[in-house]
Amino acid sequence: GAVVSQHPSRVICKSGTSVKIECRSLDFQATTMFWYRQFPKKSLMLMATSNEGSKATYEQGVEKDKFLINHASLTLSTLTVTSAHPEDSSFYICSASILAGRYNEQFFGPGTRLTVL
Amino acid sequence: AQSVTQLGSHVSVSEGALVLLRCNYSSSVPPYLFWYVQYPNQGLQLLLKYTTGATLVKGINGFEAEFKKSETSFHLTKPSAHMSDAAEYFCAVNFNKFYFGSGTKLNVKP
Numbered sequence: 001g002a003v004v005s006q007h008p009s010r011v012i013c014k015s016g017t018s019v020k021i022e023c024r025s026l027d028f029q030a031t032t033m034f035w036y037r038q039f040p041k042k043s044l045m046l047m048a049t050s051n052e053g054s055k056a057t058y059e060q061g062v063e064k065d066k067f068l069i070n071h072a073s074l075t076l077s078t079l080t081v082t083s084a085h086p087e088d089s090s091f092y093i094c095s096a097s098i099l100a101g102r103y104n105e106q107f108f109g110p111g112t113r114l115t116v117l
Numbered sequence: 118a119q120s121v122t123q124l125g126s127h128v129s130v131s132e133g134a135l136v137l138l139r140c141n142y143s144s145s146v147p148p149y150l151f152w153y154v155q156y157p158n159q160g161l162q163l164l165l166k167y168t169t170g171a172t173l174v175k176g177i178n179g180f181e182a183e184f185k186k187s188e189t190s191f192h193l194t195k196p197s198a199h200m201s202d203a204a205e206y207f208c209a210v211n212f213n214k215f216y217f218g219s220g221t222k223l224n225v226k227p
Contacts, residue, residue, distance in 0.1 A: 006160075034214065043207060043219045044161075093160050095215075106215060108153075108161040 003027055004096045006109035013084055014117055021079045021112045023094030029074035030096035032104060035067075038091040038111075050077050084116045119144045119210045123218035131226045136195040138221045140182075140208030143189060149211040150191040152182055154204050155220075161207065167191065178202070198225045 003026040013019050023033060032051050036044040048069050050056040056069035066088075068080040077096075081088050093111045097104035124139040142148055149168050153161040165176025172184040178201075182193045191208060203225045208218040 004160075043217045044215075046214060049214060091158070095161075104211060104213065104215075106211070107163075110160040111158070113158060 002098075002105075002107045004094065004107045004109040006092075006094055006112050008112060009110060010113045010115075012115045012117065015085050016083055019081045019084055019114060021081075021092055021094075021114075023077045023079070023096065023109055025075045025096040025107070028096070028098060028107075031074075031099050032097045033071060033077040034095045034097065034106065035069060035077075035079050036093045036095070038093060044093060047079075081114065084114070086116045089114055089116045119148070119212055119216045121208050121210050121216055121218035123206075123208050123221050125221055126219065127222050127224065129224040129226060130198045132200055133197050136180075136193070136198045136202065136223065138193040138206050138208075138223065140191045140193065140218060141189050142191060142208070142210045144210055144212070146212060148191075150182075150184060151209040151211060151215075152176065152180070152191075152193050153207045153209065154178075155207065156204050164193070164206075198223075200225050200227065 005024045007022045035047045038044050047062045048056045048058045050069050050071040052071050052074050058064045071077045091111050094109045095106040097106045120143050122141045151166045152164040155161050164180050165174045167174045167184045175181045180195045206221050209215045
């Protein structure tokens with residue numbers, strides 16, 4: 001149980017185009033979904049937190065107009081990288097969480113490797 | 118405020134040797150602590166977690182960690198390293214969201 005999928009697993013795009021990444025909780029309904037970015041040889045950086053039906057909460061320094069997050073249902077969140085540039089190339093990981101007592105039990109997706117040419 | 122420090126960005130051990138990956142945390146509230154493993158180009162897999170109860174926590178693949186409040190530590194250990202343990206390991210503390218350490222890359226030599 002508690003499987004999270006991401007699609008696509010890899011995407012290569014040209015500079016200036018937009019890319020959408022989907023994150024789905026396959027066998028549970030997630031109260032909250034998180035989007036992370038991971039730079040090479042670095043830790044995960046939280047980009048934003050999203051709850052179904054409401055606007056995402058972005059971390060400081062993350063451009064909300066560039067990284068659009070839509071949380072359409074309790075099992076689906078999407079991250080759209082708009083007008084992508086080479087510096088947006090990175091590994092993007094989502095997680096879906098269930099409230100377990102006083103903390104969020106998070107389940108991570110397998111990640112999406114974005115390469116912008 | 119919550120934060121996590123992992124000492125040693127790279128750790129190298131011989132196959133069969135003890136694995137010790139260090140994690141110290143700071144938290145203004147009782148912490149929930151996690152260890153994750155990441156293989157290349159993959160997401161994070163939960164190894165083990167401490168929420169409440171027994172301070173020695175056993176996880177998958179023979180790993181365990183001990184929560185020591187007095188030392189604000191949650192070090193990860195495994196008695197005997199296997200080649201398949203080579204990966205990146207992340208310690209994390211959770212309150213409303215996760216705060217990850219910078220990661221430790223474990224290399225296992227034959």
